[in-house]
Amino acid sequence: MLRITADLFSGRPNPVWEVQDEARVRETLRSLRQHEDLLSEGVPAGSGLGFRGFEIESSSDELTLGVGYASSVYLPVGRTARGARANEFAEQLIDLLYRDATAVAPPSELPPLETPIQELLTAELQWAASQGGAASLSDASGQAEQPAQQPAAPAVTCTIEVAPYNPGFWNDNATTRRCNNCYNYASNWRTNDFAQPGLGCGSVYQSLSCDAVTRAALCDGMHHRYDCFPDSEKPRWLVALAVGPGYDYHWYRLMKEGFWGHKPGGTNVRNVDERNRQITDPQTADRGRYTHFCGYFYSCKTQQQRIRGYGC
Known part of the structure; x- marks a missing residue:
């Protein structure tokens, strides 16, 4: 076989x-x-x-x-x-x-x-x-979806944690690389079962849209940006979500160095976009087929420990 x-x-x-x-x-x-x-x-x-x-x-x-x-x-x-x-x-x-x-x-x-x-x-x-292997946001048809119900920035911002960029943790072990996806990486939590938004809380996403994947991640315990977590929920990571409607979703996480990292499926962690440019903002990065930017969120300890997948 x-x-x-x-x-x-x-x-x-x-x-x-x-x-x-x-x-x-x-x-x-x-x-x-x-x-x-x-x-x-x-x-x-x-x-x-x-x-x-x-x-x-x-x-x-x-x-x-x-x-x-x-x-x-x-x-x-x-x-x-x-x-x-x-x-x-x-x-x-x-x-x-x-x-x-x-x-x-x-x-x-x-x-x-x-x-x-x-x-x-x-x-x-x-x-x-x-395309010669190079994706471009300008090639996508239709209008980009707006962030799903993102609150306006308040006068006082939230305290978050940022970790140094450490791709070796995810790339050097074959099982870790293969069995953890972008949601694992954004959450900074290795489950080795390809974690799916909402599965841990019992309400996995029902469509591949900004609204559906956002609802699933919030159910797992994420918050919209500027909806602060207390210190008891450390570590609190700033993450971002994009969706290819009807196709797939993709997550990013802010690094201590100021750029963003991401992990395309079971492949290596990287900090560049589809044009090989360092990612300073996922919203303006070349995300290829993931044309709809859904917004920014906070991951937290409860969410990280809740996420799970279907196996690998």
Whole structure:
């Protein structure tokens, strides 16, 4: 059996398929061998938001005999693609998923995507290729959603904590990197189960919109910015939320150095946006497909200890 994961999202779990037919499995492995110059051992360090590639895992060492691979390989696409043929091979994998693979059902509580996943993958692949891997906010259609019911700044601001930028904590251990997402990073709380807003409080988000993800995070215990927490809720981090409507959500956290860090899904923590510019404000950063900026919030001890996911 082959297990194929589309490395697509930052917040919600990535879609997964299984290929059971042995002939198709062996054919796919042979094709991987023919395209080995396009493959890597894992997600390239320069990957950002959006469709990053495919992870292909084999369930049996016998299947990989004569092919020359360990248990898994990664096909980068978009900005980190290892050649012009990478997108062509990715199209072949999308076709394989559509014809010969069985989708692993996501948690039933999560809202469905607005676009069928195969169509979404094809569109994201084409978009990344047309942009040369560089996303731009000005390319998005429609009007950006306004922050959801953000209160006006009061005369007295709140006391918060800021931690030094420490990407190694999240990047250097394979399990920590793979099993913690942007919500974990913004909360500065490692759960190793891809935490989902609202799941810890029993009310996970029901749509991929600013309002829905905001309500879920507030249910977990976050506050809108300027709704202060007492000292008993230390550490209190300043975080920000953006959403790709109907697609996914993404969180950021302010660092002691004055810039913002973020973690695109199960990839490395970074402090630059989609144009490789240091993030001084998530609202004005290039966020790629996450076109709707939802506002700023405070994380707190109660919220951090409450968050959880569906596993990894």
